[in-house]
Amino acid sequence: MQQGEAAGAGQERVIRVALGERSYDIRIGRGVIDGLGAAAARLAPGGAVAVVTDRNVAAAAGARARDSLRAAGMRVTEVVLEPGEGTKSWAGLQRVVEAMLAAKIERGDLVVALGGGVIGDLAGFAAAILRRGVRFIQVPTSLLAQVDSSVGGKTGINSPHGKNLVGAFYQPSLVLADTGVLDSLPEREFRAGYAEVVKYGLIDQPEFFAWCEANWRGVREGTGAREHAVAVSCAAKAAVVARDETETGDRALLNLGHTFGHALERLTGYDPRRLVHGEGVAIGMAQAFRFSAKLGLCPPEDARRVERHLTEAGLPAHVSRIPGGAGSVDGMLEAMAQDKKVTRGALTFILARGIGRSFIAKNVSRDDVRAFLEEDMRAPA
Amino acid sequence: MQQGEAAGAGQERVIRVALGERSYDIRIGRGVIDGLGAAAARLAPGGAVAVVTDRNVAAAAGARARDSLRAAGMRVTEVVLEPGEGTKSWAGLQRVVEAMLAAKIERGDLVVALGGGVIGDLAGFAAAILRRGVRFIQVPTSLLAQVDSSVGGKTGINSPHGKNLVGAFYQPSLVLADTGVLDSLPEREFRAGYAEVVKYGLIDQPEFFAWCEANWRGVREGTGAREHAVAVSCAAKAAVVARDETETGDRALLNLGHTFGHALERLTGYDPRRLVHGEGVAIGMAQAFRFSAKLGLCPPEDARRVERHLTEAGLPAHVSRIPGGAGSVDGMLEAMAQDKKVTRGALTFILARGIGRSFIAKNVSRDDVRAFLEEDMRAPA
Secondary structure (H helix, E strand, O other): OOOOOOOOOOOOEEEEEOOHHHOEEEEEEOOHHHHHHHHHHHHOOOOEEEEEEEHHHHHHHHHHHHHHHHHOOOEEEEEEEOOOHHHOOHHHHHHHHHHHHHOOOOOOOEEEEEEOHHHHHHHHHHHHHEOOOOEEEEEEOOHHHHHHHOOOOEEEEEEOOEEEEEEEEOOOOEEEEEHHHHHHOOHHHHHHHHHHHHHHHHHHOHHHHHHHHHHHHHHHHOOHHHHHHHHHHHHHHHHHHHHOOOOOOHHHHHHOOHHHHHHHHHHOOOOOOOOOHHHHHHHHHHHHHHHHHHOOOOOHHHHHHHHHHHHHOOOOOOHHHOOOOOOOHHHHHHHHHOOOOOEOOEEEEEEEOOOOOEEEEEEEOHHHHHHHHHHHOOOOO | OOOOOOOOOOOOEEEEEOOHHHOEEEEEEOOHHHHHHHHHHHHOOOOEEEEEEEHHHHHHHHHHHHHHHHHOOOEEEEEEEOOOHHHOOHHHHHHHHHHHHHOOOOOOOEEEEEEOHHHHHHHHHHHHHEOOOOEEEEEEOOHHHHHHHOOOOEEEEEEOOEEEEEEEEOOOOEEEEEHHHHHHOOHHHHHHHHHHHHHHHHHHOHHHHHHHHHHHHHHHHOOHHHHHHHHHHHHHHHHHHHHOOOOOOHHHHHHOOHHHHHHHHHHOOOOOOOOOHHHHHHHHHHHHHHHHHHOOOOOHHHHHHHHHHHHHOOOOOOHHHOOOOOOOHHHHHHHHHOOOOOEOOEEEEEEEOOOOOEEEEEEEOHHHHHHHHHHHOOOOO
């Protein structure tokens, strides 16, 4: 196994998430999914595995995961759910947990989350609360999940009151990010995941943002640039998570674009035909930079450069790109007030002094946000 | 504040649960509930508090808790549930969590569990998963909750597959065990809690078991013996929890009487008219000692002494005492196989070499258990 940027496609990279006794590896590369069985057998020799997945992923990669597990002598139960954000609900959670109990998954057994962010969040949370905690392996099958949701231990479901309001910090025992699985991702879903890749550059790695501007086509096409993008993203997230596992400080930087983005998702009813998470984040990041520029914190040319790259890569950078629009400024403000990052009613935003110079801004004035949105939501794309 | 056994009724005792940054105090004494507001204000000055309770406790102690919190400047929301084990369900959990979201309880706010074991387990679990974790204070109002469930961070709900199969290890920030509140407990409920007090003597404190034999009436009547019994029990549990927070080892000793007891509860449909938890534990402890005696591990006179004290204190020591009986031996074996303490199908029991000499017995033979139950479930009380 090889670490570092020199490794090309076909070689495996390993990123270590350093969290003391909860540390774990992220293995990145084409074909790493075929190592699932051996990895599971190391963790729980001869044990049982509940593979939680959705119908689409089950068709694309289910047999491969199952075969690998069975060949390694594991007893396999599959829990196959409907694709889509709607599954990340109380009903979905109850269904997964009860199915695992029915399959007699015990404390020493394993849960495998095989799918995108919805499956990872849901199955991880189910593993966290099944018998007060069963170990789990993340096998993220979307770019979004590989570079974001499968790393860091945030698990959970949505509430009628908002996204991800119910959940746990619960770390996986291993992440297998198979970059080959991404070849068959729909274009729009790939792009949405790419928004989170760009985010790591915007937070604190200006040189990586520049690399993205030059190499985004290679990431899409699956050259060695893809493994590089996934590895840099995972390493960036792992470093933040290691510093601040439960988001009491620094980790909030990862929410760049998310305060606006979550509100947009909420206002579009989590309807993926109108807006998927990564698109909300793309618009939200562009908004965060425009807002920073309007507040005089960030050079306007940096905000324009962010917009330009997102647009070039096929992502939306403005609310006017959302079919049917995003509703009113008041709606946005109300949706943001429900965000769990609210502290005592004050708004916290991730703002920027430039590309790669993001920071946590607490006590952002509601009036400033309103003034910005009045302008930003009216302007043409 | 005073520590140690010399303190009488009216004086406060403090037991520290030592868990690193998750350490907390258990304050024990008459009237400690009136310190709830001041304690909450220290943890979250000017914040909001969701008080989760049941209808009965709300009537008995709700106003006192609320007044104390409001006087300390906290914003109070009450979530009042139906009394009874049925509330410790998926539906109850969802109701509590959504009510707290509707009340805009934020990450820095507090949850107060005001009630017995059902409320403590449910509200603690809700606090654990609300916004991925909000701090909570346990105010146990039953003897059972004061000496057992409010200490140690086990939270959760029941599943149709069994009791406490879904949950989290989540420590409170403070426990306020008001021994005066127990004056109004129904006789049967008090006795049921007392079974867990006896348990600590049986596990590893033979002198405390002897103290119980001599002082159980004072515990019931509310002399200083009551604070002593609660304090010794909490200290015993705290010591075990500090050694083994997530029950990978030693902590299993606390399950003395629980493998049989949980199965009995399951087989009586969790119907409190037939059997409450503490009664199941009392029968289970007597069974564990009789089983140990039958295996030649424990002197038969110790098993008889356990039975004698439980019976004297008004607790059942045999399945024949359960109205309607406990069903068949096969039913018991099946119910025990669903227990979350099962590892790879092998049965783990807490057995004893004598009073105060309990130990964890792994790989107990199913045939031995069956042979014991065939005899024990048939014999007259």
